[in-house]
Amino acid sequence: MHALQQWLDRFCYKHPRLSIPGLMRYIVIGNVLVYLLDMFSLGNVPIASSLLSFNANAILSGQVWRLITFVFVPYSSRYILFFALTLYCYYFIGNALEREWGSSKFTIFYGFGVLLNILIGFVVGYTSMFYVNMSMFFAFATLYPDLQLLLFFIIPVKAKWLAWIDGAYFAIAVIRYLLAGHFLLALIPIVAVLNYLLFFASGIGSQLSYWKRKAQFRAGAQQSKRQSGPKVVNFHDAKTQTKQAYLHKCAVCGKTDVSDPQMEFRYCSRCNGYYCYCADHINSHIHIQ
Template sequence: MLIIVIGTAAVWLLSMMDRSGQLLGLLSFSPTAILHGQIWRLVTFVFVPTNSGIWLLISLYFYYFVGSVLEREWGAGRFTIFYLSGMLLTIVYGFIVYFAAGLPVPLSTVYINYSLFFAFATLYPDNMVLLFFFIPLKMKWLAWLDAAYFAYSILDGLINLPGTLKLLGIMPVIAILNYLLFFGSTLGSLFRPRAARRKTVNFQQELHRMKKDAKQKNYMHKCAVCGRTDADYPELEFRYCSRCAGYHCFCQDHINNHVHFTE
């Protein structure tokens, strides 16, 4: 994500110094230009800023914060695949609209970046962020606002745009598809009845098993996310999640920030 943030900031600075005003046009997505050999546009469009000034700085900071957390959670490989798949779906959508309606689509990474919020909110729904640096808000509520904006954009395009122009209104769906590719199974487990998701646990048997394992492994508690144990980190607090299926231990850093076990 750091590459995207730095690249976008650099393009914005260069565009401010570009007296001809042609730089952003040369980097933007254009199916016609791409088909005539300007293939760099398939990549450079992600660096074209969609706003400027203080709003650009706030957006880039937020994108970097969310992207960095996801990269640490998933690893650089999976995060890169997530972002590249969003880019690929967006490019395919742009060409479909171009050939179906004969329209050059002004593609940007706005909805791709917004899909990062959905991913972050799924992994850390109760994590607090400061909206505009002073409004405390849980990520799950920010994601709902994000979803409302997506729904409004889609409905506005489908209702107000005529004929094949309605295809322009479904651009947010591309970001949702990318999100569902990675979180479809997780969302399915969240919407199942809780009684069906949670298995009955015999706590006496689990406690006996844990004590037996502790003698063999020289620790009593181990975080299911980061792998830290009470033997290696005696100052950490360990707890068990009541929402997970089974008996799973988490350290104080991950008890409220983990994907719940469903089986």
Template sequence: MKYIAVGNVIVFVLDIVTRGYATMMLMFSPSAVLHGQIWRLFTFILIPLNRFNPSRPLTLLWFVMSTFFYYWLGTSLERQWGTTRFNVFYFLGVVLNLILGFVLNVGVSMYYVNMSLFFSFATLYPDMQVLLYGILPLKVKWLAWFDVALFGYDIVSNLLSRAWAWALMPVVAILNYLIFFWEDLAGMLGRGRERAAYRTNHRTIQFKKAQKDIQQRKGYLHKCAVCGITDADDPNMEFRYCSKCNGYYCYCMKHINDHVHVQ
């Protein structure tokens, strides 16, 4: 991913110097490839998502932020997966885009494939907190759902405007993601069904009802057999039941490993 980020920087600078001519010569074009410009099969990967616009100075800021963000995502996934698996994921997205470009005879970009990196990161680290624009703290999974909404909006809007190729590009990126994470997603759905079945199980409902009755009757649910502290006295205290004691004896975290076993 670092080579792609460096390539983005180089093309961005060349675009400033050549007034966009560098991107014109590097972007994917089926007809140009068929006329011998083979380099376009690879160089379109290096075209930055945010091109410099002299009339909009903030494009430089957006370029720096987006390039650093995707570099961070890519290198994080590469550390987690290993370089080989990450390369297979990324270049499978490249190949799918090229197939789409040749079939529909249109130019394609890596915009949606780069965005799908965030889906992968959110699947691996859903509860990690990031600072949106360096200010607002948000969990990765919520940003991923926002990403899903953007994909859906782009698909629907392009279908309505009959821009079939642009409607299929996000679908291709999602397909690439599903190929790699289908088993993980199926496992998460299975665990979700198991948790739902557990919560609605008759024995679980009766057990929780019995716990609630005890708590209402005594004013607490757990009480340490050594010091007598209860969850009503300290709601943040954790309690455990000792498996070595002969009976149902509860202990606070201070005494679970420091008590005489009841025999």
């Protein structure tokens, strides 16, 4: 998976023309237009959505425009405030990812989600971009885990905790489909998570390895302390040993997991090499190429 992520990074770097600057702006505008057309439809059938949504049988019958237009079909909602809030979140998160990655990588990330949905749509018969749009928050929380967001515009919550709530929503959706006997429909949220993992599995693995090594280091240090008992400490030697005992060191400021045990350290996938950065500099350093 790490090799695949490196290939994706190189591909995005070498093909800057494969980008749509401001992609989420067009996605949001398209959703608004389709939503308004559905509101003015006669009867209870949303005509615009029914003509533009993904339908495998209709596509195979010649309605090939659905391969593109299903991207602009909004998640059905009778509450316009909820719809507006959802689109605002899509726009905010999409723009943040594009600023961090660049237009090329974000376009390819979203494009992979579209492609995977098309493939699964022909298997299931139907699909939508709802879960892919929701999975963008996983990417956002991975890049900005400690960023505080206002839940309901009141409660400050870190992005990483909201990501766990988002993950629980995906798990409930999969379980609900399975319990209802809709086994193929359960693939739609799973595919959305797979698209996220294609771009972040390596970083997640590095972070998990870091947490594991840090826990082992602390457990070993505590065990050694219990076994050795109280003793006279040479502060000069202790300082030297402490400097040599760190597991991770920020390539910008020099902080280590020993000098700042509460700091999180991550490795940058865009740098050409295995460079570690603290949480203060993972999103603000100059990438080494």
